[in-house]
Amino acid sequence: MAGEHTEQTEQTERIVVYGADWCGDCRRAKAWLRRNEVPFTDIDVEHDEQARQRAVELAGGRTNIPVVVLPGGGVLVEPTDLDLAAAIPLDARG
Template sequence: MSEIVLYGADWCGDCRRAKAWLREHEVPFTDVDVEHDDAARDRAIEFAGGRKNIPVIVLPDGRVLVEPTNTELAAAIES
């Protein structure tokens, strides 16, 4: 995987915030809507260790962030 994958939903405020931060910082990512895709929802729950919180952000190196703040997102992207 060479790009960040964000599992989220349009109604999710934290998802909208994370997507806005990624776009503002010109970080390419793939947006996966878990609301209408059961397989994607199951993958997101699996990545999140069974948690059902979103967004679930999978970084290219395999690290997973669940509901990160902008600060946590920035730290993960920059490392």
């Protein structure tokens, strides 16, 4: 659920996207995931300080968004559509 964050969320097989509604790269990444029927959890960092801090931590100190956490724990920061396509296994797609 948007805005809610737990450590358990990241340990599931669901992709987690840390982003904000105003962010064009976030909207593009989420649109790619939807187009490819990839389920994901959307976490809004604009209104959740704990989520914002977690996104920075996951991104190695960078403040760029989106931060996409993949099943298994891999992290993509500001991924392009090609980055998403390369990183997300076909069996993760709906």
